[in-house]
Amino acid sequence: MWFTLDNLATAHDTHEGAAHSSTGLSNVKLGMWLFLGTECLLFGGLISTYMLYRGRVGTGPRPSQVFDIPFTSVSSFVLLMSSLTMVLAVSAAHKRDDRSTNLWLVITALLGTTFVGGQVYEFTAFYNEGMGFSTSLFSSSFFVLTGFHGVHVTVGIIMLLALRGMLKNNKVPGSRSETVEMIGLYWHFVDIVWIIIFTLIYLIPA
Amino acid sequence: MAIIERPVSLEVQPLIVVAPATPSSAMGAVKRPVVTKGWRQWVFTVDHKKLGLMYMATAMFFFLVGGIEAVLIRLQLALPDGKILNADLYNQMFTMHATTMVFLFVMPMAAGFANYFIPLQIGARDVAFPRINAFGFWALLFGGLFINLSWFLGGAADGGWFMYAPNSGPIFSPSHGVDFWTFGLQIAGIASLTGAINLIVTVLNMRAPGMKLMRMPIFTWMILVVQFLLAFAVPVITVALFLLSFQRNFGATFFDVAAGADPLLWQHLFWIFGHPEVYILILPSFGIISEVLPVFSRKPLFGYPFVVFSGAAIGFVGWGVWAHHMFASGLGPVSVAVFSISTMAIAVPTGVKIVNWTLTLWGGKLWFTTAMKFSIGLIVLFTIGGLSGVTHAVAPSDTQQTDTYYIVAHFHYVLFGGAVLGLFSGFYYWWPKMFGKMLNEKLGTWNFWFMVVGMNLTFGPMHILGLQGQPRRMYQWTENRAGEGFFNLGFWNLIASIGSLVLVVGVFLFLVNIYITARNGKVAPLDPWGARSLEWMTSNPPKEHNFDSIPTVHHLDEFFHRKYAEDANGQMQQVATAEQVLKQLEDNADAHIHMPSPSYWPIILAFGLPVTCLGLIYSIPLAIFGGLIILMGTFGWALEPSTAPDSDFDPPSSGDTSKDVVHVG
């Protein structure tokens, strides 16, 4: 959780530093890149745990028994599309086109929500099929990994919607386009992580 | 913090600082804090110097807490079958001693120094994200208090600071101690992570004009390496702590062997974090003494680029040695051999540093101030710790030494002889900079000798104890296994315990010194040591905005080169006094400097964290309440610009165009 809180703060802090930076990158941008670097290690740890425990199903269901790969593929596609709309939002923001920025932000948030909704549906289905959080090592590490990712997407959605509200009421502190870009960076990162997770969990059999 | 208004015209005396004005309105949900006096100036501050001091004060408090724990441990072990603590309490004591000293003393103390001096050393007016900085401090403080809260709520964590699974699981550690420990470290981890990102951005982005990377003071370099280590190590322990929490509080089985789990997963995750952590603890002190030794040797650090690169090399290789903590855990011979070799490899850059410090002394003009004594003490004592480290880099020999007192001796020579002596060197060196008063040098000398003698008496005999086969983490030792000769455990345990009391006197003398200095210490001259780096190119203590004008850097050791130049015979001659150098900066003072403004949100946001965690342990509604605090803090924060806009300042900056305004942040 707290990574994302920090992230929101990062994205909004001291925009002015940009002008004199020694690296040429603005402070927020550099900060965001570093933050995403730390996130790599976080997901790295979670993915390693999952890879270690993926085969340890105990008496619970095996991955192949519960996974619905076509369904998850569709929701993955939806998330990938949201990266595209995020790019459009950023480019609109750079063009100072507030209307389009708003529109693309909302669409991105909607696509993200669809993905999270899909995940909630998926989790419920797994639970009904007898795979709860503490059923087996596989299930615990699956839920922790995908759950962490889901929380990241959710926080991203909140940031997108909050950003849209602030744009509308002209309450964005600092450079608008850069703020949109920051949240875009985060969003793309979360998407890329999902591609890795999706490949490792769903596509490569245990 | 404030807007600083100065007369633009140079005819007016530039030394007069016009009283700072603070913003009187705010864009956020509530008005910004405006009071600049009393407790509010500390609680809502975003000033890196105030936060640095608060970090240090907090760390000092926890140093005393950890010290009391250490003394209780030594009293218990002074005689066979000690009865002062029972087994349960003893296990809590050594767990919390290590946790406190590592996470709540050395790390925050280094963070305090970094916060205070990094912006000053690179010629910046604050860190990149001042509010995140404030948030980090509060998270650290609340995290530390949260861990220690467990003492009063059924007992502290009792699994050792390494908290090996499955002994840390709900069955083997049924009290809430481990829960407090996990959540508390999680909170303190946030502080480390935000601090790391903040300082890296600050160092990379906010250096004064002309300060190339290879002109950065070595302390700044070492802190930079440390922050990179933190940024990548902390997430790993975060994962481990999450897994442990999920097991203890939500029914997962990550370390439950009966469910098929592998207890070595914890060890790998912990030590992938834990070994870089060792360098996180020691490198700041390496940085400090690399500042102190040149100043009091009157010559530059020998082989600056070697010291920089060896620091960076330690940072890299430090990631490839974690399994040397697991030589006895039954890894295959290939892993053991490889990690054994990589561990020896890391001794090389460490040796480079020792060589360079020694050669810095060589040919110098040595001035034995207390700071210098602590630094020289570090060279010798750390070398002992480093060499004993090499003896257990040899994996087979480590299987005899690991988990014995020999290891305790080793890492106390590294961490006390290294990290702590370095930090004390920093206190004596930078005290005049921070408080404008000189710590008493005579008392400082006593402080030094008591600490050095005490530390050798305490930890020196532990080499013997360990080689004589006394394991660590034993609440009692027995005469049956003590032996009779010169090396009998009884005698050396007693000596170690007496030594710890000598150490206590040493630390006490430091506190006395602080007290005496605060009451009637000598006012510090502008440049008491003949220093070399930028942090001394401002008043003591520094002004709120650090520098009147940002100096342009032409040399490594810029300040020295502004004061001294080579004459025709190649002799260094003083060409300017510190006062003159400072005057020059003042003459070019920036007219208007907008400092980041104080904020309520960092402390509010940070306060939400322990509330949430307490809720996760005891009651979910409380956790939800904590979550709401966090949410509120986040939104208040997001809506508030970090530096109040010009129109917010009262009196407004009349008549000036915004072009003259220098923004900081």
Place this chain on the structure above:
Amino acid sequence: MNHIESTSDAVPQVHMLGRVMRRLKPMVLGAAGTVFLASCASNAPQDTWVPKGPNAQKIDSLQKPVFAVAGIIGVIVAVVVTYSVIKFRDRGQPIPKQSHGNPALEITLTIIPALILAVVGVFTFRTVFDLNKTSDTQMIINVTGQQWWWEYDYPANNEYGITQPIITSGQLVIPVGTKVMLRQTSRDVIHSYWIPALNGKRDAVPGRITINRLEADEPGIYAGQCTEFCGLSHANMRMEAVALSKEDFAKWVSNQLKTYAAPAENTLAKEGETVFLNQCTRCHQVNGLTRADGTPVIAAPDENVWSGAAPNLSHLMSRNTFAGAMFNLVTPECRTDVWKSESLTFGAKYLAGVDEPCLNQTDLRGWLRNAPAMKPMYANPALLAATGGKYRGMPNLGLSESDIEKLVAYLLTLK
């Protein structure tokens, strides 16, 4: 110690010097003193510098030179620092030239330690693989750790006359000059098996089997201790490895395989057997013990103890220790007699076992009276929610003094 004194004599007495030497004294003691340490005979039983078997010997021959080199380097650094501190102190000399270093010197001083370490590395590499060799194993013993004692399980092995598995605890008995492989695991948390005189330590990890190797050159008792923190009584989880000559080992085996001999009727010991049946057999197995109706008694520690095991007490009096080797089963005089005996007479003394005059009545009775008071354990019935009511350790059985009297008499018959 001589070393230190001669150093301080050799250097002229400058004012600074006294201080410097005071600082250096512990340093020299720590570094060069290690050499001194080696030469000095000492008798702490877990001394890591006195190898008594080839595995420990290999470690020792590797580590002693490393200690020596480390000590020498330490002394060199200390001497150079001391010399600089004296020689270059501020005597009013001009400010030195602002030299930034000497790359050639730097590189040399980087390469030298790297080379030294490379040499150490090569030897380390060889020793690591050497110590991990298992192909020449002659005997296997399964070692299982649990809070806070070790169980030794000797699988059937015709070569050593072990016709059926032997399960024992407290003391690991091995034949001299035999390459013994310990297959280690744990029933609860991680423990670590360590007999310093015979080999380095190796963790016993639940869910895994780790391999450890022991070989003793001479008959004798070698002390050890659990070295992975394993909870409340970690400090009290000790072990003793007993090496016997091959003939004596055969005698030990045949004693362990001896069938159960019930105490004679109408003796105190017989009454003790009844107490034992009622109180102790819930957890403790004595092989061959039968109930009054002739049915064999099978202990069920898994129903009462979290780890699912309690020490097997068959032939208890053939051991010198009890309660995880925390207490001696023999009085201090008898213990000294066994520990200090020559290796020729050792076997016979050890095999004699414990008889009444040698029995450590104080500790044994104390243990039977209230075990948790003598060794910290999780044995308070009110505080066992986390383990579903199962104990970790032995609870207080609330035995009467007469029951204890009878039990002691009975236990003495378990030769």
